[in-house]
Amino acid sequence: MRRSRGFRSKTRNKLKAVVKPGRSNPISKKIQRFNTEDLVHIVIDPSIHKGQPHSRFHGKTAKVIGEKGKAYILSLKDGNKIKKLIVRPEHLQIQK
Numbered sequence: 001m002r003r004s005r006g007f008r009s010k011t012r013n014k015l016k017a018v019v020k021p022g023r024s025n026p027i028s029k030k031i032q033r034f035n036t037e038d039l040v041h042i043v044i045d046p047s048i049h050k051g052q053p054h055s056r057f058h059g060k061t062a063k064v065i066g067e068k069g070k071a072y073i074l075s076l077k078d079g080n081k082i083k084k085l086i087v088r089p090e091h092l093q094i095q096k
Contacts, residue, residue, distance in 0.1 A: 011055040015046035029090050034072055038064045039095040042074070042087065051088025061095060 008015065017024070024047055034040060044058045051071050062074035062085065072092065074085040 008055070014055055014058060015044055017046050025090070030088075032089050032092075032094075034064045034089070034092065034094065036064055036066060040064060040072075040074065040092045041095055042076075042085075042091060043093050045090050048088075048090045051086070052091055053085050053087045057085060 025045070029045070039061055040063075042053055042057050042060050042062060044052055044055065057076065057078075060076060062076040064072050065075045065084070066073040068086055071086050071088045074087055076083050076085060
């Protein structure tokens with residue numbers, strides 16, 4: 001039988017949720033707003049599957065270039081290619 005190669009394959013350690021006291025999914029993460037040209041860190045929240053980028057982008061920094069519904073369009077250089085990602089705000093943090 002062939003092994004499955006789903007979207008979250010080989011990510012069980014990387015996307016393991018850290019147990020912290022308090023609410024696991026604060027509403028403030030869902031309603032945070034970003035402007036175009038903002039730099040954001042992609043930090044995947046494993047408890048929210050919707051709008052999640054691929055695990056290879058976890059920990060990367062990208063630039064916001066637009067919005068698409070509730071999500072943001074990000075521009076990221078991956079090797080020599082510019083890639084566009086559509087990510088919801090739960091998986092983003094503003095760069096300080």
